[in-house]
Amino acid sequence: MNDTMTQTLGFAHYWAQGDAVTHSVAYLLLIMSIASWYYILSKAWISWRIRKSADAVEHFWDAASMDDAIALLSHADTEKVYSPLATHAVDAVRVKANSSSLNANVDQGELVTRTLRQQINRVSQRLESGLTLLASVGSTAPFVGLFGTVWGIYHALAAVAMSGTIQIDKVAGPVGEALIMTAIGLVVAIPAVLGYNAFTRVNRLTLGELDAFAHDLHAFLTTGARIGTARGRLS
Numbered sequence: 001m002n003d004t005m006t007q008t009l010g011f012a013h014y015w016a017q018g019d020a021v022t023h024s025v026a027y028l029l030l031i032m033s034i035a036s037w038y039y040i041l042s043k044a045w046i047s048w049r050i051r052k053s054a055d056a057v058e059h060f061w062d063a064a065s066m067d068d069a070i071a072l073l074s075h076a077d078t079e080k081v082y083s084p085l086a087t088h089a090v091d092a093v094r095v096k097a098n099s100s101s102l103n104a105n106v107d108q109g110e111l112v113t114r115t116l117r118q119q120i121n122r123v124s125q126r127l128e129s130g131l132t133l134l135a136s137v138g139s140t141a142p143f144v145g146l147f148g149t150v151w152g153i154y155h156a157l158a159a160v161a162m163s164g165t166i167q168i169d170k171v172a173g174p175v176g177e178a179l180i181m182t183a184i185g186l187v188v189a190i191p192a193v194l195g196y197n198a199f200t201r202v203n204r205l206t207l208g209e210l211d212a213f214a215h216d217l218h219a220f221l222t223t224g225a226r227i228g229t230a231r232g233r234l235s
Contacts, residue, residue: 019155025148025181029141033188036137039130040195046079047202053077054206057213066090081126081206082213085119089217109222116214123210127203131196138193145185152178 056076063069070086077083092115093108153175 021151022148022181025144025151026184029144029148029181029184029188032137032141032144032192036134036188036192036195039133040191043130043195043199047199049079050081050206051202053079053082054209057082057209060086060213061216081123082210084123085116085210085214086217088119089115089221093221109218112218112221116218120207120210120214124203124207127206131199131203134192134196134199138189138196141189141192142182142185145182145188148181148185149178152181 053076056073060069060073063072066086070083070090073086074080074083089112092111156175156178
């Protein structure tokens, strides 16, 4: 009899005995899991490509001319994270030199600073996309699973009370099944939290490199020399 009871207990039995609320909680956790894994896998691929192209920033200054440097960086920067800084900053300087627009009256240093800031903000928005979802899933999935557990235990105890007989095996089975929802909530939350922490660190490294690259570009475009080096042969 115990073997038969063991075979009947489990998630399938819990699902069959569940109501609309139980099923809704399970579907919500499934949606949260699919969404978080989609962003984890997609951002992992993007982050790998970004880190792979980071070395091209240093080689940027080895080129013979600014056009060559931008071309080499654009080819290596498949995610277009670093190259837009150089492209738009140089374009802004060239437009200022050959234009009668309002930008022509702006100090070149201020114009370059504004252009670089705009590009860094755009890249930052791209890097942070999806992190809010991962943080939300990581913080709420355990509570969603806990709600499913509490709801399942409530119905299990209500069914036992209606039967008029209180036996440990009639209580332990349904309660154990209800705890499955808490476990599922943790399974959904843990990858989201780990992914959020990993991508936050990668973004911090990338934004630090972008800031350093922006300072070098600003120094070169305004004074003709790169900060911290004697290499100023780009033109």
